[in-house]
Every structure is written in C-alpha cells, then in structure tokens.
Ligand code: SF4
C-alpha cells in the first residue's frame with residue numbers, strides 16, 4: 001500500500017458557487033487506477049464527488065477525465081504513473097475540456113460529443129438489394145477501417161481538440177473517425193455523399209489544423225487525425241471533390257509548393273489555393289479578397305519576425321541538391337500504383353518469413369507496428385486478442 005494525494009476539481013453549476021480544488025489522501029497499491037483512488041475518496045471522505053464510470057477496464061469509455069492536464073481514462077491510468085506526471089507530488093484530476101461540466105468530473109457528452117457523432121450518420125447505409133445471406137467483404141477493405149472501429153467513444157480526443165476550442169461547430173476528431181468507419185466500408189451505399197457533405201461543411205474535415213492532440217489523447221490508438229487525413233484523400237484524390245471552402249485546393253497548393261520550392265512559398269499560397277498552378281491564377285479575385293482579409297495576421301507575423309517580407313515574396317531558396325532530394329520523394333510516392341494507408345493498429349501479423357522485419361501495417365498487408373507494447377496498438381500476435 002502507498003499513500004497518494006488526489007486534487008480533484010469540484011464544481012456544481014446548479015449551486016451557483018465557483019469551482020474549487022479539493023484534496024484527499026488515499027491508500028492503494030501503486031498499480032491501482034486513478035479511478036479506484038477517486039472511488040476510495042468518495043467512499044471514505046465525501047460521497048458527493050461526481051465521477052462517471054462503469055466497466056473499470058477501458059472498454060465503456062465513461063471515465064474520461066484530465067489527469068495532470070492530459071486527457072485519458074481514469075480507469076486506465078495507474079496511480080504510480082500519474083504521480084510521475086504530477087507537478088508537486090499531488091495527482092490533479094479535472095473534467096474533460098470542450099464540454100460543459102454537469103458536476104465535478106462529469107461532463108455533458110450529449111451536448112457536444114454525441115451531437116457530433118449523430119451529425120455524421122453513424123450507421124451503415126445498405127447497398128440495394130440487401131443480400132439475403134452474409135455480406136462477404138474482402139479482408140483488406142475491413143483492415144483499413146479497423147483502427148476507427150476501435151473507438152470507445154470516451155471523448156478524450158474531443159476534450160483536447162484545438163480546432164474545437166476555436167470553432168465549437170467543428171465536427172471534431174471522434175465523429176470524423178466514426179465517419180471514416182463507414183466511408184471505408186465497402187458495404188456502404190453513400191460514401192461519396194458522406195465525403196461531399198464533410199468536405200462542403202465549413203466545420204468539416206478541412207477545419208482540422210493537424211495539431212496531433214487527438215492522436216496523443218486517444219487511449220485506444222484510433223489516431224483520429226489520421227482518419228481525417230484518410231477522409232481528405234478519399235474526397236480529394238479518389239472522388240475529386242472540390243469543396244467550396246477551398247480546403248482541397250489549399251491543401252494541394254501546399255503540396256505543389258513544397259514540390260516546386262522545397263519549402264513553403266507564402267506569397268504563392270493564396271493564388272495557388274484559389275487559382276491553381278496556372279499563371280492566371282494569381283489574379284483570382286477571391287485570392288485578392290482573402291489577402292486583404294489576412295493583412296492584420298500577415299502584419300503581425302512580419303512584426304514578430306515569423307516571416308520576412310523578402311522571404312515571403314521571393315520564396316525561400318534551398319540548395320539544388322536538397323530540392324532534388326525533396327523531388328525524388330514526390331517521384332517515388334507519385335510513381336506508386338496504389339496508395340498505401342498506414343494502419344498502426346492492426347495486430348493480424350502474417351508469418352515472419354525468413355526472419356524478415358515485420359513491415360508497418362497497411363491496408364494491404366495488415367501487419368502490426370513493430371516495437372509496440374503488449375496491450376497497445378500494434379502489440380505482438382502472441383499478446384494480442386483477436387479483434
Ligand atoms: S489534429 Fe485536428 S482533429 Fe485532432 S485535435 Fe488537432 S485539430 Fe482536432
């Protein structure tokens with residue numbers, strides 16, 4: 001047994017009182033969970049502490065909280081591990097972010113998380129005619145969506161999504177991962193419509209800023225940001241959806257600029273985003289309007305020396321040999337017959353032929369992530385329950 005002090009964020013909106021911190025010292029073995037610590041504090045000291053839980057085994061997704069500022073599952077975080085991340089020897093537990101607090105550590109998942117999940121039509125829309133027997137699908141196509149199927153709807157990714165903080169209407173990481181679960185399913189009849197809907201929505205897939213927070217937050221290795229990138233590739237590359245938000249063209253402007261210059265050429269970004277790679281594109285009226293709109297941000301960036309006027313206008317030069325090296329990467333990727341989607345979740349290894357190293361998982365190979373820990377995405381086949 002060891003003693004741990006928990007500092008819990010308490011708040012009851014109905015009381016009219018301000019939030020406050022409450023400390024309790026509990027006795028538990030270090031490998032027991034933060035959830036068990038909270039439940040002991042509740043049983044021994046204060047029965048009014050609000051915490052939601054059910055399975056205590058990282059399955060139901062109901063005990064999402066922030067521990068020492070990081071989102072996660074209280075039942076899936078050992079006390080000794082949490083103590084290592086504590087600033088002053090006290091484990092701090094707060095409710096998740098981006099969702100209103102109902103009481104103490106319980107947030108209103110209906111108000112944000114579930115609303116967004118419903119937004120993406122989270123069920124299979126059958127192709128007609130519906131088969132009378134089992135619908136047999138190729139194994140590879142299901143491998144591609146296994147990662148998104150692992151979601152337990154805990155909301156940890158929603159809690160820390162930076163885009164949602166700025167734009168609460170953003171569809172968000174969990175709902176996007178759910179959307180990919182059906183867009184990638186060969187049995188779904190409305191993949192194009194789903195993609196078009198999410199691309200055209202100003203708060204849809206192009207609202208993500210690639211901050212990686214949701215990947216860090218997810219206790220199940222769903223990597224929501226990667227699912228958003230898959231949705232974008234399907235929308236842009238496979239279905240050629242040019243959304244009216246200009247998300248697809250903006251992303252493609254980044255790609256072509258790096259290919260041409262090796263680094264971002266800021267002054268070219270807007271014209272290419274609106275007018276494409278052509279010379280006439282520079283005079284696209286929307287690019288001019290956007291430039292005017294962005295002037296305050298540009299001025300601030302120049303004042304803070306984040307960009308120089310010369311570098312922005314003329315582009316950043318890199319040595320020819322480096323540019324050639326960058327362009328070789330493009331050539332290699334563009335020269336592939338098919339796109340490889342990395343899937344670091346899959347554990348279904350093929351036999352390790354001739355002792356060769358296991359390749360990273362892809363939709364095509366279904367192999368696992370080398371070096372992953374047991375119980376985590378990409379664990380070894382021996383330690384891996386089949387999913
Ligand atoms: S990567 Fe995108 S979806 Fe994920 S947390 Fe950041 S902004 Fe949100």
Ligand code: SF4
Pocket residue numbers: 150151152153154155156157158173174177217218219220221222223224
């Ligand atoms: S994607 Fe991960 S963090 Fe987000 S709700 Fe699903 S399991 Fe939780």
Ligand code: FES
Pocket residue numbers: 052053054055056057058059060061062063064073074075076
């Ligand atoms: S109690 Fe079910 S995931 Fe933690």
